[in-house]
Amino acid sequence: MTNEEFDKFKLEFEARYKLIGEIRCPYFQEPVIFNAKGLEHLKFMRKHHARTIEEQTVRIKLFPLAQEIINTTRTIQGISHTHHFEVERTNQRSETKLLPVSYYEFVAILNEKRVRVVVKQISNGPKFFWSVIPFWKIDKNNNRWKMNYGNPELD
Template identity: 30%
Template sequence: MGKDYEVVRREAQELYASFGKVNCPAFGNEPVYFTSEGFNHLVYKTPKKPRDQRVQIMKFELLNKAKLIVETSTTFQEYEEEFKYVNLKKHGRHIRENALVRSWGLIAIVKKFRIKVVIRQVGNGKKEFYSVIPAWFTKQYRNIKIIETAVGGGLLSEDDEETLKNAT
């Protein structure tokens, strides 16, 4: 793979940490925070289940483009909201609580890469970077173009096998 995975991951983590927060025109210049939860989502599919290392590296390589999309997007193309059980920290204690989770998809083509950046907000909390997803599917049916952004689960659902297949 060229560089050692650990080196690539460490460099990506340092780059990601340098982003801090970025004002996003799509949200009236509200800040979007690049938190450890967002980076963990790039590395893990679910807690304790890492993504394929090739998928991780692909997502790491898109981080600068993701930041650019957040900084420059004036509109969001997708929006979802749902109630989910999420881990929250309240008064210094970790609890699981049912909360409204809002997700926005900012889609752009940057240097010939089709990229979707997912921003997430839990309850009335801050808007946080959640994921960057390369290349989605495009199907043509007669004169209708159908764009599928995720298989099955919507904005927050990602299939690593599909990600790898579409990146080639």
């Protein structure tokens, strides 16, 4: 895929993503929001550290499965609670604060693809889509299969 083809592919995906809004999740019995944070996380590992074109392409292609998993799942495979510095807007100012963060992980096999979906919640705020991850990766250090980086903030 050339850079121009990838840019077109990514722009079309972003337009579809922005139309989603929210999906009700049977596990939470409440909606999961699809906001700009989740979209940015599909493109960047963290601020100013973009994912490779190949990694972005894989995640974008798996995204429809993430929607289906969130829409149908009734079981959770992992919950992680931590504290993380998050940007919080108050009174038209942005502040970085250390806040409690929860990550909810769902794993499913759909269309012969094993996928992990991460939903994030900051403090007691709304739950929002954070990431879709191909369940297996190859560790570049030893050429062996590994599940993920092990850090939901980066995965």
